[in-house]
Amino acid sequence: MPNVIDCTKLSFRYNGVHALKDFSLSVKQGEVVALLGPNGAGKTTSIRVLNGLLTPESGAINVLGFDPRQDGAKIRAQTGVLTETPALYERLTARQNLSFFGSLSGMSKQEVDDRSKTLLDVFNLQQRSGDRVETFSKGMKQRLALVRALLHDPELLFLDEPTSDLDPEAAKQVQDLILEVSGHENRTVILCTHRLYEAEQLCDRVAIMKNGRVAAAGTLDELRAHVFPMLQVNFRTTGKADAELAGILSQMPGANEVKVQGDGEICLVVDSEDRIPAMVNALVNARAAIRAVEPRRATLEDIYLRLQHAGEEKL
Amino acid sequence: MKWKNVFTIAKKDWIEVRQNKYAMVAMLIVPAIFVIIMPLVFTLLIPSLDVAPQDVISSDADIQFFVERMPLALRQYIDFGKPMESMIVIMLGFMLAPMFLIMPLMFATTIAAESFAGERERKTIESLLYTPATDADLLIGKVTASAIPSILVAWIGFAVYTLILNLAPYRFFQRIWFPLPTWWPLIFWITPALVAIGISLTVIISARVQNFLGAYQTSASVVLLVVLLFTGQMSGVLYLSVGVEMVLGAVFWIIALVMAYFGFKTFNRGALLTGKS
Numbered sequence: 001m002p003n004v005i006d007c008t009k010l011s012f013r014y015n016g017v018h019a020l021k022d023f024s025l026s027v028k029q030g031e032v033v034a035l036l037g038p039n040g041a042g043k044t045t046s047i048r049v050l051n052g053l054l055t056p057e058s059g060a061i062n063v064l065g066f067d068p069r070q071d072g073a074k075i076r077a078q079t080g081v082l083t084e085t086p087a088l089y090e091r092l093t094a095r096q097n098l099s100f101f102g103s104l105s106g107m108s109k110q111e112v113d114d115r116s117k118t119l120l121d122v123f124n125l126q127q128r129s130g131d132r133v134e135t136f137s138k139g140m141k142q143r144l145a146l147v148r149a150l151l152h153d154p155e156l157l158f159l160d161e162p163t164s165d166l167d168p169e170a171a172k173q174v175q176d177l178i179l180e181v182s183g184h185e186n187r188t189v190i191l192c193t194h195r196l197y198e199a200e201q202l203c204d205r206v207a208i209m210k211n212g213r214v215a216a217a218g219t220l221d222e223l224r225a226h227v228f229p230m231l232q233v234n235f236r237t238t239g240k241a242d243a244e245l246a247g248i249l250s251q252m253p254g255a256n257e258v259k260v261q262g263d264g265e266i267c268l269v270v271d272s273e274d275r276i277p278a279m280v281n282a283l284v285n286a287r288a289a290i291r292a293v294e295p296r297r298a299t300l301e302d303i304y305l306r307l308q309h310a311g312e313e314k315l
Numbered sequence: 316m317k318w319k320n321v322f323t324i325a326k327k328d329w330i331e332v333r334q335n336k337y338a339m340v341a342m343l344i345v346p347a348i349f350v351i352i353m354p355l356v357f358t359l360l361i362p363s364l365d366v367a368p369q370d371v372i373s374s375d376a377d378i379q380f381f382v383e384r385m386p387l388a389l390r391q392y393i394d395f396g397k398p399m400e401s402m403i404v405i406m407l408g409f410m411l412a413p414m415f416l417i418m419p420l421m422f423a424t425t426i427a428a429e430s431f432a433g434e435r436e437r438k439t440i441e442s443l444l445y446t447p448a449t450d451a452d453l454l455i456g457k458v459t460a461s462a463i464p465s466i467l468v469a470w471i472g473f474a475v476y477t478l479i480l481n482l483a484p485y486r487f488f489q490r491i492w493f494p495l496p497t498w499w500p501l502i503f504w505i506t507p508a509l510v511a512i513g514i515s516l517t518v519i520i521s522a523r524v525q526n527f528l529g530a531y532q533t534s535a536s537v538v539l540l541v542v543l544l545f546t547g548q549m550s551g552v553l554y555l556s557v558g559v560e561m562v563l564g565a566v567f568w569i570i571a572l573v574m575a576y577f578g579f580k581t582f583n584r585g586a587l588l589t590g591k592s
Contacts, residue, residue, distance in 0.1 A: 014589060053444050053584045072584075077447040087442035089327070091334035096327075103323040104446040148442070 001028040003062075004156055004188045005050060010059035011212075012049055019045040020056065021212040027205075029155075032182045032189040033217075034199035036304060037209030043192040044084060045212075047158045050190075051076055064156060077106060080154035084161045086145035090134035094125060094144050097133060098151055105152035112151070119147040123177060139170030146174065150181060157181065160192045171195075178202055196300045206300065208307050215307045220300060227306050228298035230256065230269040233276060236292040237264050237283060245288050252279050264291070316451040324448065324456025328430045329464065338425050342468075346418050349411070350472040351479065357406050358483035362399060377549055381410065384551030392495050399487045407480055408495050412555055413544035418472055419506050420541065422465035423513040424534040430457045431521030432530035435587060444584045454518070454582045461514045462507075469506045473498070500560040508567035513537045515574035522586040540567075 005027040012020040020042045027033050035043045048054045050063050052072020061067060063075050088097050095116065102112030120126040123143045133141060142162065149157060162178060163171035179202055182189045193199055199206055200220065207217035216223055237245055242260040249268055250258040254275040258268040270276065273295060283290055332338055382393075382405060392408065393401045434440040443453070473494070480493040494502075517534040524530050544563075547553035555563075 048588065051445055053441075053588060055585060073447045073449050076445060079445075081442070081445040083441050083445070085438050087439050089331060089439055090437070091331055092327070096330065100323060100327045101442070101446060104320055104443075104448050106447065145442075 001030055003027060004029050005063050005190075007050070007061040007063075008059055010046075010049060010056040010061060012045055012054055012056045014045075018212050020049065023049075023059070023209075023213050025207055025214055025217065027188060027190065029188055030186055031205060032191065032203045034203040034206045035190060035192045035209060036194075036196065036199055036206060036300075038194075038308065041209040042212040043209060044160055046209075047081065047160055047190070047192065051079055051081065051158070077152075078154055079156045079158060080149035080152065081158045082142075082145050082149045082160060082162050084164070086141040088133045088141060088145060088148070091132060093132055094120070094129045094136075097144065098148060101148050102151050107152055115151055115153070116147070119150060122180075123147050137170075139166055139173060142166060142170070142174055143177065146177060146181075155187060157187060157189045158192075159189065161194065162191070163198065164194060175202065196304055200300045208304055210308060216303075220303075223300075223303050224298050227303045230271055231273060232267065232269050232296045232298075233279075234261075234292070234294040234296065235266045235268075235279075235283065235290065236294070237266065237288045237290050239289040240286060242266060245283060245286065248282050248286050249279055252282060255279065316449060316455060320448045320452035321456040321459055324443075324453060325460040325463070328426065328457060328460035332426050332429055332460075335429065338429055342422055342425055345421050346468060346472050349415055349418055350476045353411060354407055354476060354479045355483060357403055358480065361402075362484070362487070378405065378410070380551060381405070381549055384554075385409075386554055386556060388556050389497070389554055397487070399484070400492075403480075403484050403487070404492070404495075408493065409497075409555075410549070412498065412501055413541055413548060415469075415472070415476070415501070416506060416509055416541045416544070417538055419465040419469035419510050420513050420538055421535070422468050423461050423510045424517055424531060424537065426464060427457070427461040427514045427517035428521065428527050428531035428534055430460055431518060431587075432524055433527040435521075436526040440587055444587060450583055453584075454579065458514055458518070461517070462510055465510045465513075466507055469502060469510075473502045497555055497557055497560060500557055500564060501555065504564035505560060505567060508564050508571050509537070509540065511571035512540075512567060512574060515571060515578040518578035519574065519581060522581050 003026050005025060007026075008024045010020050010023040011018065019040075023042060023046055025046070035046065037043050045054065049056050049061070050068060052068030052075055055069055061069070064078050066074050068075050089100070092100070098116045099109070099112055102116070103109075107115070116129070117126070120129050123146065125140060125144055125147065128136065128140065133144065136144065142165070146162070149159075159178060163174050166174060175198060178189070178191070181187070182202065191199065191203060205217065205219050206223060207214045208223075209215065216227065218226065235245070235249070242262070242264060246258050246260050246266050249255050249266060252275065254271045256269045256271070258266065261267050270279075276293060276295065280290060280293060389409065393404050395401050434443065448456070477493050481488075481491050513534060516537055517530055520533045521530045524533065544553065544555070548555060553559065
């Protein structure tokens with residue numbers, strides 16, 4: 001698949017402060033990529049730069065085959081953006097909003113009507129389409145904003161904190177809809193979020209941002225292998241003293257940081273899952289009764305926190 | 316630039332302004348005062364009171380001064396032998412003329428402030444900036460949204476004013492006396508220039524202030540130009556004859572073009588987002 005986004009060492013400053021600094025990212029067509037990072041990490045700024053709203057001071061950039069610095073309008077014709085706030089015209093009805101944005105996207109009236117009807121049905125807003133947006137709940141506004149972003153069937157979809165302001169039920173609805181729209185085979189989705197679970201559930205790859213740059217990017221397994229190359233394993237045993245079993249385990253190849261947690265629980269890290277069968281054998285030979293062996297893989301949260309509090313690494 | 320985008324943006328802005336009750340009330344009160352209430356007061360109410368029109372003129376030092384200093388070219392439109400007629404011509408035909416310009420200016424600055432700074436205040440500007448519309452589409456669309464209704468309101472207001480000024484005091488004049496020749500350049504030459512100044516100033520200011528009120532209050536200061544014209548005329552310094560109006564209009568157009576140039580230069584997506592140009 002070709003890359004739809006390719007940017008290298010982009011920099012942008014607001015009032016002299018770097019919002020992006022050496023920001024580099026490549027995204028292939030059809031991928032769903034999460035941009036993770038704390039407030040001020042540069043997620044929203046990167047979306048603005050990629051769509052040609054802000055001009056980077058330096059760096060190379062290509063989005064859908066165009067440079068946003070010269071061809072922002074051509075890029076925006078093929079992208080859809082769900083902004084952090086729904087940013088809808090509250091005094092207009094849902095249909096008037098869609099008609100306005102559809103027209104600016106180059107759609108004919110008939111196309112806007114047909115597509116609006118389909119999407120409003122899917123997003124369960126058809127019955128309220130003639131009502132002013134100011135009468136909508138937050139969840140409805142967010143759904144309508146998503147309809148607006150999808151109206152012209154964009155190749156590249158940017159979703160900026162799509163569920164940050166929603167209650168759990170409305171957030172779940174929006175997440176389900178995102179899962180549905182990202183299933184479109186050629187559509188690429190960039191999802192900016194604080195919700196790590198959301199990124200884990202919805203995205204193929206994750207780019208973790210820190211201080212305006214991508215600190216690490218890859219699939220969860222790639223990030224895990226890079227940031228947490230060791231695997232934590234808990235052994236729960238009975239029948240033998242913990243200290244004795246810990247001593248046996250610490251002699252095994254690949255075992256590190258062996259700790260007795262007490263009450264028959266021993267915790268260690270290994271360099272590979274393949275080491276575990278030999279360790280189980282050693283414990284069985286020592287006549288320990290093994291109740292459970294629990295390899296614990298690093299979660300996205302572990303990786304995220306490690307990267308935010310440590311140096312930067314690039315995959 | 317795509318004209319379809321320009322008119323789509325203009326139409327949306329106008330629908331939004333119409334839905335804003337406060338803006339609409341503010342915009343309708345001024346035309347109502349200048350176009351309907353004041354003409355009716357001078358043509359129906361005052362004549363029905365037991366006041367001699369020559370007393371109205373002679374009792375006010377400002378009005379008397381205004382009449383005494385009036386150039387011959389303008390005095391020819393006043394028949395001093397007919398007190399009621401002359402009072403109406405002086406008040407509604409000459410003295411009120413500069414104030415008539417306030418109406419389109421208010422429309423222009425209100426809609427433009429609502430359209431540029433108002434969008435940023437309501438945070439809708441970002442979704443608009445993410446559309447394929449170019450900077451030129453956005454600027455011309457929003458300028459169109461402000462300019463067309465402002466000029467139209469001036470022209471329609473002028474038509475209604477003409478109707479009232481000829482019908483209401485018909486018993487005194489017994490003829491169609493309005494518009495005076497001085498009104499044509501005022502409405503069709505000076506008004507569009509002032510509207511252009513008001514909008515250009517709002518565009519420049521809107522890139523720097525964060526909300527509607529800030530933009531509106533600053534850009535509405537263009538009304539000072541009208542007040543200057545009014546006081547200039549009242550103090551006998553500057554009478555709005557056809558010649559003076561043509562020159563004034565040309566000066567206003569030059570100012571408008573220079574400001575429009577700076578407005579166009581400073582207008583870009585980044586400035587609208589970050590408040591810096």
